[in-house]
Amino acid sequence: MYKVDLPVDNSVELAVERRRAAEAARHSRIFNARNRVIGLDLQTLDRQVAERRERDEIQKECQKAYDALRVTNDQMLEQSQREEEESRRELRRDLLRFRDTYQRTEDSRDADLACNRQGALELNLSIPESQLGPASMTVFKGEDLGENERRRAQMGENERQLRAQREDTEKLRHWQKHQELLQDKYMVQQDLRSALLQDLEDKGKRVERLALTDFNQSLAQERAARERQERELNDSTALSEIRHMVTSDLLTERPEAAERPAWPGQGRRVLTDRWKGMTSEQHSAILREQEQQRLEREIQREAERQRERAWDQERMEQARALQEEERRGREMERRQRMELDKYNQQLAQEQQQHQQYLDKLLSTNQPTAHYFTQFNTTTR
Known part of the structure; x- marks a missing residue:
């Protein structure tokens, strides 16, 4: 058997390392109190700042490019304006040169009128006269041969117009005089008519004044008679009033004048405006009545x-x-308060005994600090 070196598969280890790195990053991100509470991401902020700076730089470059383009356009516009002005000045100079060369006043067809020169064209023509046609004739001999007759005719016409004007003026003057005479006659007639009307008006006013005078006199007589009657009536009334006052009960002071018959079911009536005072009997009766009222x-x-x-x-x-009743109520409240105090003391003793039972018999295994460190140690 031959020994063959096979490649080692490290994919599992790489995956484990990758998961460990992700877990470590997650752990640092989650258990960082500052990032968790405030939410600050420095990398993102740095990236945003860099992007903002890049955008600002791009905008500045664009602005510089726009400024350069604007300056270039302005320069081109100024150059085009200068060229246009120069071309206009050149055209004006060419036009003036052309006019000075080919359109002079002394070479025109009416040079004899404009320059007060007869036969100006004949002196300046370079073309032979035999080659000129009828349209080239500008000056004719024998013009205005009847100038004297024309002037005499004009003078005669002027004289006729002057005579006609004088005749019209004379007629107008006569007509104005006639109108003035008519106006004078009309004014005289108006004056006569006004005088007649004024005379009639004066006569009417005199008649009215006479009638008004008679009417006023009659009114004055009637008013005098009426005043005399009123005066006599007032005098008789005053005398009657004086006589009545002298003989009345007010001045005579009769006690009976204040007494009047009694109404049915009522006492004697007294007229207060005529009462002259109480008698001794009336005064005694009043005193007796007052004493009786005092006793009552x-x-x-x-x-x-x-x-x-x-x-x-x-x-x-x-x-x-x-x-x-208040004393009995206070005594009852005192007894109730004493009973309540006894009951509260009993409850306090029972609670103290229960707490001792919990502390000494039931809760004997106290947790250590290591017990609390096992919580919140992983991200899962």
Whole structure:
């Protein structure tokens, strides 16, 4: 038999080691009070901080790239604007050169009018006259031959217009004078009519004043007569009142004036506004009545005092009975409290005996510190 070296299978040992490492990591993670209570994961926090820094760096790089691109675009835009301005200036210069060369004022068709020069084209034309057509004619000889007649006709027309204007002005002046005359006549008529109306109004006012005067006089006479009648009536009334007061019971002071017949079932009536005082008999009767009332009041007071004494005696007896009842109640409470104290002492003795039984006879095997260390030692 030949000895063959077979490879050793370490998968089981590796699996065991892997499980042991996982268990150790789990043990350190679970039994770490700080991580379990607070929940702090430093690795995760470090990773998050690194990711945040990386994102910030990326954003900064992007911002720098955007800034560089913006600067480049601005420079390109400025360059294009400068080129555009330069091209515009070049175009303007070319246009001015073209106009100076090919579009001069003295070379135009109306140079004789613009520059006050007759025959300007004839002097500057480089083309032979035989080669020019009818459309090239700009200056004609013999123009405005009837200038004098035209001026005389214009002067005659101006004179006719002036005469017509003078005639119109004269007609307008006559019409205005006629209108002024008509206005004056109208104003005179209005003045005459106003004067007539004013005269009629004055006459009417005079008639009204006369009528009003007559009416006021009649009213004054009626009022004077009415006042005279009222004065006479007041005088007669005053005299009658004076006569009545002099002869009345008020000033004569008759006692009988205050007495009136009695009503059925009632005593004699007295008029207070006419009463002159009591007589001696009335005064004596009142005194006798007052004395009688005083005696009756004294009897009532004595009866009240008797009743008060009886009530005081009754209240004293009730108070003594109440005190006796309270004393009996306190005595009963004292006896009940003594009985309760005895019962509590008996219960305390029984409880003490039971505790001694538990401590000395029943609970003799006390646990040691090693007994409590066997709990909460694994993660499973």
